[in-house]
Amino acid sequence: MSTTTPMTPMSAAHHTLPTGSPLSRFGWTLADAWTITLRDLNHWVLRPGTVIVGWVFPVMIVLMFGGLFGGAIGVPGGGGYFEFLMPGMFAMTMLFGLETTMMAVTTDAARGVTDRFRSMPMSASAVVLGRCVADMLNSVVGLVIMIGTGLLLGWRWEGGSAAAPAAVGLLLLLRFALLWVGIFVGLIAGGPEVVTSVQILVWPVGFLSSVFVDPATMPGWLGAIAQWNPLSTTATAARQLFGNPGWGGESWIAQNATLMAVVWPLLLIAIFLPLSARGFRRLGG
Template sequence: MSALAYDGTAMLGRQLRRMRNNPGLLILTQVMPVSMLLFFGYVFGSALAVPGEAYRSFLVPGILAATAAGGVMTGMFQSAQDVHRGVTDRFRTLPVSRAAVPLGQAVADVVATAAGTVLFLLVGLAVGWRVEGGALEAVCAFALLMLFRFACVWVGIFLGLLTRNEEAAGQLGGATFLLPLLSSAYIPTEGLPGWLRTVAEWNPISAVATALRDLFGNAPAPGGTAWPMAHPVAGSLVWCAVLLAVFVPLAVRQYTHGRP
């Protein structure tokens, strides 16, 4: 465990330096959620208004959840890039913990996401979003968001190690943009057709978005929905636990052996 902590800290530093040396990608990932908030909030705000509440108050938690799910794309691209350029093979020859490299990548991604989330929330406050719940609930919402991002990055790390090609990872990662569209991140699920509503309500992004709205005090958990949305905090924790339990061992094994 001490070796994992020491090696993981070293890999965390390596990933943070990597982000510093590639500011374009970092800026893009931080600016995109703000752009989406302004675009959806002002361009589509009147057409997608949520009855009885400001649409931007509904939208901010949804974009936070969608951004956290974007960890699949960033984790996939970075790990595939390392494999494609031979960095992963060089790390395998070093006497370091096999879990340290993907762990460092996942933690670094969460650190960068946390910094970007603070900026996004400041913009959200500027456009009218407010924390209407208690301070403890707001802290829990932030922690839940970071946990979900951490879990999603591990999914991306495994897929990136599996694809082994940064171009293929980039194309596959672009497909993850559809995931928030099939959720309650941007619109309520009540008006969706039956089968599509079921898919959206069992989407992990829907559970996290609903949990954030509940914890921030922006909207209570809706009734008459699937279990993850009716009990969004518990549903989000279950989804995070499942993703971590499945993809952390898979990613470490794939990193260690270089094959499924």
């Protein structure tokens, strides 16, 4: 009578992945990644509450800051506060989804779902890439909702038809980079309770930026940190491209915000994308 040895995470590493040319293996990776993407999207359809709350929460922040505090906040160069706030909140929305990514990755690992993926002959990159694609689709919807909210509140872009898509591209580039940070943290976290602790850090990062106020109103050292925040560079670049009021300054980072809105995300991707793939391969090993 034969017996079957249960599959363990360690034995998963011995499964044979598809062989062939690099192009063929890349095609397998994309196909596997799309399968993971569809699995994540199906979960959202079955449990839409979390996704909808994630879309509505930034709208509530806009209404709170714009309606309650907007009249007391001076806008650099004049103009309405909503015009200043909306590009910053677009960037802030790209940061808010970080917690959702971390929690989803950590939950899959804690429930053994990730181990089951590792027991299959599929690319390690496909699993994390599929998660990333699903969250990017979610972020696109969230950004569209925020832009619609801004238009309803009187926000307009004045930078021309070519500049506006460039601003949206920079915002989504930031989101793509932050997704890999969230995936990596989710993979190395010991459990959902660790992710909850990390979530607390999202708010200081968001507020220590130019999203809500001009860093020139902060103490000198604090304002310098805020200017170098990747969230600030993307928010500032978006304001410039949308033609909205923003903050200037003589510092190098203030004069090169659009450049750094590309450099910061690319740097984060270069660091955390390979770390995420490596973390997945080593998970449970």
